[in-house]
Amino acid sequence: MLFFSEAGIRALLALLTLVLLSACASAPQPxxxxxxxxxxxxxxxxxxxxxxxxxxxxxxxxxxxxxxxxxxxxxxxxxxxxxxxxxxxxxxxxxxxxxxxxxxxxxxxxxxxxxxxxxxxxxxxxxxxxxxxxxxxxxxxxxxxxxxxxKVDDDYVTFRRALGLYPLSSIFAGLGIESLQSSIHDSYALPLNQIPRYGRLRRYSLASPAQTAKSKQNRAATLDGIGRDSLGLRLDLESAAALRDLFVRHAPTVEIDELGPYDIPGEPYFDENGSPGVAIESASAYRYASLMPFAGELHLQLNYVFWFDQRPSTAAMDSLSGALDGLVWRVTLDSSGEVLLYDSIHPCGCYQQFFLSDRVEARAENAKLREPPLIPQRAPSTDGPVLRISSGSHYLQRVYASSSEVADGVANRSYELVNYSGLYSLDSVEGPRSLFDTNGIVPGTERGERFYLWPMGIRSPGAMRERGRQPTAFVGRRHFDDADLFDKLFKRVQR
Known part of the structure; x- marks a missing residue:
C-alpha cells in the first residue's frame, strides 16, 4: 500500500487541477x-x-x-x-x-x-x-x-512612385498616353467600313431563345422595380428581377475581328498546371450591377465583362501580350432608365474610354489634366449598341447603333449572361479557387510592361484585375469605381 504525506496529496491535487484546466482550455468552444x-x-x-x-x-x-x-x-x-x-x-x-x-x-x-x-x-x-x-x-x-x-485604400503603391522618381518619369508616361489617345482618335475618325480587318467579323449578341423573347418586351424595362431608400437607388434581392430585365435590354452586341480562338469571348478557368485560360465552347459575358453618384443622385450601372484567352504576341518582344485579356462595358442609366453615358476598360483597368449622351458634357478643366479622359465619340442613341473590337489587342474601335450600319459578311453567334460572382469559385486541380489573388490580380497574367511602368505606382501594370481593384490612370490617381469619378470629369447638361 502506498502512503502519501499531506504535502504530497496537495501536490497531486494541484497536478490534477492543472490537467483538467488544460483539457478545458483545449476543448472546442461550444x-x-x-x-x-x-x-x-x-x-x-x-x-x-x-x-x-x-x-x-x-x-x-x-x-x-x-x-x-x-x-x-x-x-x-x-x-x-x-x-x-x-x-x-x-x-x-x-x-x-x-x-x-x-x-x-x-x-x-x-x-x-x-x-x-x-x-x-x-x-x-x-x-x-x-x-x-x-x-x-x-x-x-x-x-x-x-x-x-x-475607407478603401487606393490601388497605387506610393513608395514605388517615390523610388521611380514619379514627377520625372510621369512626364514620359504622359507623352506615351498622349500619343496613344491621339492614335485612338484617328482610328475613330475612319468610316466604319475602313477600319482595318485581319480576319472574319463575327457578331455576338444576347440571343438565346428565352432571352430573345424577353428582350423584345424588355425594351420598356425601367427602374421601377429597383429598390430605393432615403439615399436613392438600392441594390437588394427585391431588385433582382428588374435588374435582369435591364441587363437584357442594354446588353451590347460585340462585333469582333476574329483571327484566332483568342478572339472568342468565353469562361475563365485554370488548367492542370494552375495557369489561367478561357474556355470558348460557349460565349459568355459576366455581369454585375453597381451604383455611382453623379450630379447629386445615385445612378444604376450595368457592367458586362467579356474574357478572352490571351492577347497574343505580335513581335519577338511584345510587352503588352500575355495570358487572358478582356473588355469591360459599363452602362450608366439616368433616373428614367435611359442611358446617361457609357464607358469601357480592359480588366487591367487600361484603355478607359467614355461615350457621353447629349445630357452629359466634359468639364473644361479636363484639359489641364496630365491624363485627361478619353472621349473618342458621342454615345449612339440606342439600347444595346454594337461594340467593334479589334483582333488580338481587343481594342474598342467603334460604338454604333446596330440598325445604322451593318458590315457585310458578318457571322452571328449568341452569348449568355453569367453572374460575376462565379469568378470567385472556378474549378482547379486543387479544388475550386478564386480567379483573383489577394491583390485582386489574376495570377499568370503579368505583362512585360510592368518592368518599365512600375514607377507609376500600379502593382503589375497590364495584369488582369478584379472589380474594385482597377486603377485606370498612370498619371494621377483614378479608379474605375471611384465614387467621385463622374463628378470630377463631367457635368449634367440642363435641358
Whole structure:
C-alpha cells in the first residue's frame, strides 16, 4: 500500500487541477458560446489563412458585421439626416451579408480538400445576418471611427512612385498616353467600313431563345422595380428581377475581328498546371450591377465583362501580350432608365474610354489634366449598341447603333449572361479557387510592361484585375469605381 504525506496529496491535487484546466482550455468552444461577431471574424481569418481574397465588398476592421466599397465609403454621416444615416448603416450591413455569402461559398467549395472548422460548419449565420443594423443613436457607435474604418485604400503603391522618381518619369508616361489617345482618335475618325480587318467579323449578341423573347418586351424595362431608400437607388434581392430585365435590354452586341480562338469571348478557368485560360465552347459575358453618384443622385450601372484567352504576341518582344485579356462595358442609366453615358476598360483597368449622351458634357478643366479622359465619340442613341473590337489587342474601335450600319459578311453567334460572382469559385486541380489573388490580380497574367511602368505606382501594370481593384490612370490617381469619378470629369447638361 502506498502512503502519501499531506504535502504530497496537495501536490497531486494541484497536478490534477492543472490537467483538467488544460483539457478545458483545449476543448472546442461550444457553438452556443460563439457570438455573431466572433463567427464573422473567424470566417474572415479562415479566408486569410487559405489565401482567399475578396475585393468587393471589402472587410471593415473593427465592425465585423459590415462591408464596404468606394461608393459606400464616400458618404459623410455628418451631412445625412438621421433617417439617411440609418439607411446608410443598413446598406453597410447588407454589404457585409453579401461579403459573407461570397466568402462562405468560396470556403465551402474547398471543403473537400480542407474541411471547415466545426464551429463554423454548424453556425447559424443566417440568423445573425437577419439582425437589425446598428442603431443610429447607439451610444457605443463612434462615427469618426466608423468613417475611418470604411475607407478603401487606393490601388497605387506610393513608395514605388517615390523610388521611380514619379514627377520625372510621369512626364514620359504622359507623352506615351498622349500619343496613344491621339492614335485612338484617328482610328475613330475612319468610316466604319475602313477600319482595318485581319480576319472574319463575327457578331455576338444576347440571343438565346428565352432571352430573345424577353428582350423584345424588355425594351420598356425601367427602374421601377429597383429598390430605393432615403439615399436613392438600392441594390437588394427585391431588385433582382428588374435588374435582369435591364441587363437584357442594354446588353451590347460585340462585333469582333476574329483571327484566332483568342478572339472568342468565353469562361475563365485554370488548367492542370494552375495557369489561367478561357474556355470558348460557349460565349459568355459576366455581369454585375453597381451604383455611382453623379450630379447629386445615385445612378444604376450595368457592367458586362467579356474574357478572352490571351492577347497574343505580335513581335519577338511584345510587352503588352500575355495570358487572358478582356473588355469591360459599363452602362450608366439616368433616373428614367435611359442611358446617361457609357464607358469601357480592359480588366487591367487600361484603355478607359467614355461615350457621353447629349445630357452629359466634359468639364473644361479636363484639359489641364496630365491624363485627361478619353472621349473618342458621342454615345449612339440606342439600347444595346454594337461594340467593334479589334483582333488580338481587343481594342474598342467603334460604338454604333446596330440598325445604322451593318458590315457585310458578318457571322452571328449568341452569348449568355453569367453572374460575376462565379469568378470567385472556378474549378482547379486543387479544388475550386478564386480567379483573383489577394491583390485582386489574376495570377499568370503579368505583362512585360510592368518592368518599365512600375514607377507609376500600379502593382503589375497590364495584369488582369478584379472589380474594385482597377486603377485606370498612370498619371494621377483614378479608379474605375471611384465614387467621385463622374463628378470630377463631367457635368449634367440642363435641358
Amino acid at each position: 457553438l452556443a458560446a460563439l457570438s455573431c461577431d466572433d463567427a464573422y471574424i473567424a470566417l474572415e481569418e479562415l479566408a486569410v489563412q487559405r489565401g482567399i481574397s475578396l475585393g468587393e465588398p471589402r472587410r471593415v476592421h473593427g465592425f465585423p458585421s459590415l462591408g464596404t466599397n468606394r461608393g459606400l465609403a464616400s458618404f459623410d454621416p455628418g451631412l445625412l439626416t438621421p433617417r439617411q444615416r440609418g439607411d446608410w448603416l443598413a446598406r453597410l450591413q447588407a454589404a457585409g451579408v453579401e461579403r459573407r455569402r461570397l466568402l462562405k461559398n468560396m470556403l465551402r467549395d474547398s471543403a473537400v480538400h480542407r474541411p471547415l472548422p466545426s464551429e463554423l460548419t454548424g453556425f447559424d449565420f443566417q440568423s445573425c445576418d437577419r439582425q437589425d443594423p446598428m442603431a443610429v443613436d447607439d451610444p457605443v457607435l463612434d462615427w469618426d471611427v466608423l468613417v475611418d474604418a470604411l
